[in-house]
Amino acid sequence: MKLLIMGGSGFVGQAVVRALLTQGHGVTLLNRGNRPIQGTRQLVADRNDPDALDAALAGQSFDAVVDTNCYSGQQAATLIASLGGRTPDALVISSAAVYADAALHPPGEDAPVGGGSAWGDYGRDKTDVEEVYRNGGFRSGVALRPPYICGPNNDLDREAWFLRRIAAGRPVLVPGQGTAEYHFLHEDDLGAAVCRWLDTRPEGFASFNVADPQLVTAVQLPEMLAKAAGLPVDIRTVGDAAGTARPRDWYPFRDVHCAADPTRFIVRFGWAPANPLAERLAQIARHLSESKDTQASDWTPLEAAILSKLD
Template identity: 30%
Template structure:
């Protein structure tokens, strides 16, 4: 992957800080913990214990959904920053607000591009070619309902975007700390570490000569490499004090056919498409609606992004190796 244009002196200018990472057991969260530690920060990881953090990182094994247990595990600890990698509902956000209020000066939540999805929220329409800015979803003004069945996995999966919007809303209105959210684009890279399997879907189907289902008028979207997202979260936690939402995406728009072409270049096979109308189900990253994000705010604050086309071939190659499918 091409490195960002941000200088290490800028990234680490704040010196050693006490950072709490909630989650941090896999993918870019795991990498974030490693990079925080390498940068000299005092790191505490809070999770349920499925994966141990690196040696030298404090590990609190507790379920974040159990408020009394979380408060007991935290004890008298205080932090400069909390980075919440696994907040999906307003209930979880409310627990975190009560548990960390007064313990940290700053709270950074990893959110998602899906908060802008017009299929899941009544948002003001933007022209098709407009890159969506952060103010399109004002978390502080969004309604949060903690009495919905957020504990039900099927409900949560069906309302993922709304859960993230409402989690942001709760934390944005918490007076006990400064709040920032990082709204991540679709994350790729890392081969087998990319646990969603979305890039593998394209790699395996194209390599085997199977059809890819796409919309007739597929809209472009934005992506980010998992290492770049870890870099941005490190920067957001330690080198800047912005508040509110921040879009995180590499430069350059791609639609599903662009992505398939990048896979085809690695596999030696031409993609086969089955076209469906808007509103019908299609493969991952085929979108019949527009909500590609703008990364202008992050750039203005000093973060330099790579271009998706610079790192995508490497991400495809990693996934191809991990999938072990035949190529020409």
């Protein structure tokens, strides 16, 4: 297939592009051109500039667009206008952050959306993105809603944050009682999910959760990473010892659930994670250890202050 990929050079985009190239698709990237990717064709434009986008896409047509970096309804509308009806199918990477506070945990696709309060504008904006794509006139369209995306190429300091503390023998401080529950999606499994949808492209627009179905609590996550690294771990639940400090000031996640029931996508498209989550975490731990990303020390004064209240 002849595919247009919006973005493609970031963590999520590269995972999608790798999967598409492995499947033999013809891949054209449209981004600001900072990081070319071998095996792809490059169009250079800032997606926030309608004139530049129009110029880059003038006379271009594709079988489908895969949008990996859309963060507002306006960005979605600008792209759809520049495509000019010449691309029949569309996939956009959305987020589990679209689910409203009233949604059951873990939410299914029929749960109320609009963005949870913990996610601020991000959840609201991703909801807008889905709505614009839903009304974009595509023959076939889908919004994939992953929760936390993990992998050895993660450019967000999450898995490495835990592993640095575990490797240094530092305590891992966990917000509250450590009961927040997370779903994860490995970068390669996201790429496989995109390919699976492209294989069928059913008519109409739908939103689907995509995740490894194993729920992991905030306490279980460092336990699993420590086991993957073959090291002991000292986990301390913080309770109210952090005072007014927000979890994100000293911890890589919020103290809220982040999960999305993937059953519907699994059943509809026959997709499943290629490996159990424990194996994926072991792969990540090995990669980060080999790349020395776990050797730096970034223990903070705030962590030290919180720990002093627990001892």
